[in-house]
Amino acid sequence: MTSSDTSAVWERLQAIETRTLGDLFAADADRVEKLSQRIEFEVPGDGTNGMLLDWSKTHLDDGLLDGFEALADAAGFAEAREALFAGGIVNPTEGRPATHGAMRGSGTEADVEEAEALLARMGMLVEAIHQGALGEVKHLIHIGIGGSALGPDLAVDALTRDLKLVDVHVVSNIDGLALEQAFAACDPAATLIAVASKTFTTTETMTNAASALKWLEENGVSDPSGRVVALTANPERAVEWGVDETRILPFPESVGGRYSLWSSIGFPVALAVGMDDFRAMLAGAQAIDTHFRQTEGRTNGPLLAAFADQYYSRLRGCQTRAVFAYDERLALLPDYLQQLEMESNGKSVTADGKPVDGPTAPITWGGVGTDAQHAVFQLLHQGTHLVPVDFIASIAPGDDLDPAHHKALLMNCFAQGAALMSGRKSHDPARNYPGDRPSAMILVDDLDAAMLGALIAFHEHRTFANAVLMGINPFDQFGVELGKEIAKQLGSGEGQFDPSTNALMEAAGLR
Template identity: 60%
Template structure:
């Protein structure tokens, strides 16, 4: 049997697995809690209320060997060009100190340059700065936005607004709370050619000029892997913070793209974030497959995608500070693994990335949980909670939050029979994972985000795809540019009518 035939055979066996009844798994295996609960970097990962069993776990471990998981994991940390379609290494972990020595040194130098600039800003080298306006899109905005919202609410260092949408309403909303004379503009773009970002940046420069700033470019910092483009646009070389081409956009918050978070948190907070991620890096890099937390989570993802054909995965953060996490994960997971061909260009076997969606508890309980409990869709659910409260109010608030979180997972698994009134019956046997963080700190958030990054990579290896390109986003950009240049010509009648009605002669 060839390697390809062996892999296909393992997938066939996984797809034919019998689905156990969750309500009976603890009775069937009294040691299940020990097997299915894993702790790392101050985070408890409870996979016990999923359908993964010793049998399915054994198959996935064999699949791990068949796809050379350990070899490919080592190749990533060694700085080899595992992004085969673009001929690049994948080195976001080097930004945290884990990777090829040369790349780690380059990342440290980049961070040192960023710290020097932050020290200068804090010392008043750019004048009095009270506000930070960060413009970017995709990974250049989602990561920094998550960090600032989760960790810097009470830091009181700067007012930070992160704008990604090209809709002028978003930029105007940020302008309302800021004085342009005391505003630092951070422009984040890997290529420094991203249409939406540069349009927002130019509008911000105009706003600063109209607000009395004689030299607005003197209050601009560029975050990019293309420093020459930033200089062409008008940013002084001393205020350009570069990062490596081998750091992908959706993995870039650890690089200089994290500049607004480093400003808002202070350098010590940013370093703690990096160390928390590095702790998860070390675990993922060295733990054997049986004890590897991100890999175990990937097994569960693949079980539900392949064996039960679940098309979505829901993530609910039972902590207001993590409200942006589901949006962050949407890009991380769906842009990485939303592919239809393997790394070698052949068609992928079976479904790839689930559709990631979610919200914030307890709000979601009164919105979407009806479908999760009694609908016809089977949706694996992920609950994320924090043991320590993030507020100083009556402890009843946090107790109610945690009780609701744990109750939802128990209810999804347990269900309720009601022969007298089927409308009040709950099927149960619905899977969930609970991730419990001791305290939301820079270290724990860094470890959590790194966990999701490595889980995404592990899923890609199991499916034999390249998780690090994103050509699917390019076609829409190309067509948009064509419309801007040529107008309503050469498109389908529907598109031409929309352009004519809404835009007229452009």
């Protein structure tokens, strides 16, 4: 790929006439069929599940899709996808592959074998804990930050609404209130601590971990270190910190934090719902891997989503993308996607270090329906910003109440997409809805463990596809380092800082 190859395609895309959604539907009776697809997968012992992807309410048409397929070819999408699963160096700034797919069975034979061995090790520890090998365990305080916390928090929240084998509390914030809240909910005599850190040096995580050990000791636990499980790519450091080898669950260095849920970072999920459900989550993710690897062009679900993302950010100047889950179990999904998409693709240089020639990741935000309808949807319908929206919903309800609840939930979800597209004209400007506002729908059969894995993997691959189309590296995150370095300098009293920062330090009594 050369920049001139993709630049020429972008020029052709920019020349395509913009048509309204109403005109696009009127001109093509097959539009829904063309821009919708169903992905089905079998989960052993759990039957068939599936998701319907409907991108027909976006402004994509045949001309744009032809252009974006040409862009994918010019950007080397097929080659990049092959390198991802073949263990190639897809993270050039750090000289690493990205082997998170192998954690769920999609990768090289050697990587998959290593992943299965690590999964079996985790499974044995989970089973031993459930059988009482570490004494009574009612609670787990899982301490991590970033991907080491967001993924487990999402999965535990989504999958334990009906039943939990162990009560899990995820703590990421260095603010002591977060840790105290977890302490208040747990019996120290029946609590384990999971410390999740790739390097086992992350300041926030290790500070919280030390405080958790102190809490156990102050509450009569005779061997606090014996209640710690380490989830890390640096097991030697965990041993130095005092964790016994039998309670260290490693994962490969080539698994990035925001892609690590499938590794031992998923330990709290397995402890909360059991290894069978955790493996089902992996199986659902692997099913999307298979679709992503074997499907080409616009029939590739994550790639089609990336085409729409690129259209709105690059050709329409949209600076944000909204995600609304019409399912309480996915309340944390927007938070998870914020890190996945913005940390991966929030870059200003290409993979070879040159300035990008257009916008990269939009700001990802969102919420839960129907709550969001009475908060932010005013801006979506009548504001001056054009915001592409993703809706996510489940056909099967997550509750056992009167079916009227779920019927109303789904009708509200579908109505919002219809209203954004059609609008409503009025002679009263305050009551005028312009319409022609895009949305996409992901409608799943049922939100079980396998489907949760499939949803997350779909967005992982969508993020990767966007990165390839933009020519950037989605697997490094140097942008998070500078602030941490300066925080350490402030703590040690080293370095020169601006007058405002110095005044704030003095006002807070920190110098």
